[in-house]
Amino acid sequence: MERWTEAAAAGSGTSVARSAGPSRSCALLLRVRVRVTMASSEEDGTNGASEASDEKEAAGKRRRLGLLATAWLTFYNIAMTAGWLVLAIAMVRFYMEKGTHRGLYKSIQKTLKFFQTFALLEVVHCLIGIVPTSVLVTGVQVSSRIFMVWLITHSIKPIQNEESVVLFLVSWTVTEITRYSFYTFSLLDHLPHFIKWARYNFFIILYPVGVAGELLTIYAALPYVKKSGMFSVRLPNKYNVSFDYYYFLLITMASYIPLFPQLYFHMLRQRRKVLHGEVIAEKDD
Numbered sequence: 648m649e650r651w652t653e654a655a656a657a658g659s660g661t662s663v664a665r666s667a668g669p670s671r672s673c674a675l676l677l678r679v680r681v682r683v684t685m686a687s688s689e690e691d692g693t694n695g696a697s698e699a700s701d702e703k704e705a706a707g708k709r710r711r712l713g714l715l716a717t718a719w720l721t722f723y724n725i726a727m728t729a730g731w732l733v734l735a736i737a738m739v740r741f742y743m744e745k746g747t748h749r750g751l752y753k754s755i756q757k758t759l760k761f762f763q764t765f766a767l768l769e770v771v772h773c774l775i776g777i778v779p780t781s782v783l784v785t786g787v788q789v790s791s792r793i794f795m796v797w798l799i800t801h802s803i804k805p806i807q808n809e810e811s812v813v814l815f816l817v818s819w820t821v822t823e824i825t826r827y828s829f830y831t832f833s834l835l836d837h838l839p840h841f842i843k844w845a846r847y848n849f850f851i852i853l854y855p856v857g858v859a860g861e862l863l864t865i866y867a868a869l870p871y872v873k874k875s876g877m878f879s880v881r882l883p884n885k886y887n888v889s890f891d892y893y894y895f896l897l898i899t900m901a902s903y904i905p906l907f908p909q910l911y912f913h914m915l916r917q918r919r920k921v922l923h924g925e926v927i928a929e930k931d932d
């Protein structure tokens with residue numbers, strides 16, 4: 648039988664770490680979640696009491712979040728789950744009808760662009776403190792997706808039929824259906840175990856597969872970018888500034904090396920915390 652308690656490790660003893668103000672996500676507060684493992688619910692006979700306290704905790708969490716924020720997040724997560732589901736259905740239908748991935752991106756691009764761009768709001772959610780997530784981690788995750796959608800796949804038409812595009816599209820889609828439905832059911836206090844399990848297990852495979860798809864797609868774009876000189880600014884010009892998109896892409900690819908492991912290990916820590924109740928001490932930002 649497990650029960651969660653949260654304590655701020657700033658020497659303040661047992662103050663609750665989950666406050667919903669902007670300072671929540673920005674303060675360098677060390678959040679420590681302590682799992683109190685009880686001998687067994689049958690032995691101590693506290694099963695009912697513990698369930699009641701879980702419910703109280705959930706109700707307290709909702710109160711702290713505020714009705715408006717909860718309503719907005721519920722709407723947002725339902726809309727995003729629906730959007731990515733529409734995308735999944737469109738991809739499966741396309742493949743079943745055409746039997747090839749060629750033309751797939753073109754057929755789903757509008758939906759993809761809309762919902763992936765809408766996800767910029769996630770950074771706003773962190774900034775205003777209505778979700779307890781790091782602005783930095785969310786920012787890197789969302790900006791790399793926006794970059795892939797707008798500055799790579801949308802802008803460089805010849806690569807839209809690459810197999811690697813399918814690789815990241817499928818990884819993103821499965822991930823997002825799971826993730827947004829996880830948030831929705833959590834907010835509604837009816838989280839099926841399978842969704843929780845999927846949220847914190849699928850990423851183990853989908854994250855590397857998605858990143859491989861992204862890197863291979865950028866790699867495929869390099870010759871076109873070099874040849875066309877797109878998004879590049881050459882000297883001489885009146886601002887005396889030069890920018891080479893080709894080298895920018897090489898630097899971006901290299902930046903996956905330090906950044907991706909951080910996101911992956913963040914998710915592994917979340918997994919240990921949520922599925923196995925391990926004690927985690929982590930800086931929020």
Ligand SMILES: CCCCCCCCCCCCC/C=C/C(=O)SCCNC(=O)CCNC(=O)[C@H](O)C(C)(C)COP(=O)(O)OP(=O)(O)OC[C@H]1O[C@@H](n2cnc3c(N)ncnc32)[C@H](O)[C@@H]1OP(=O)(O)O
Pocket residue numbers: 720724778779780781784785787788789790791792794818819822826830833834849850853854855856857858861899902903906907910913914917
């Ligand atoms: C300009 C160019 C820039 C280029 C940069 C290049 C470098 C990039 C390198 C890395 C590239 C990565 C590319 C990504 C590829 C893919 O996505 S591949 C597919 C697989 N992907 C994944 O599995 C993604 C996994 N990532 C995520 O889940 C998130 O993006 C995250 C930010 C990493 C998630 O972290 P976090 O939010 O901390 O985890 P959770 O456990 O889900 O949430 C923590 C708590 O926050 C609550 N919450 C969060 N969001 C919401 C919400 N929308 N609604 C309600 N609640 C929310 C959540 O419930 C948790 O609360 P508690 O349960 O109370 O703790």
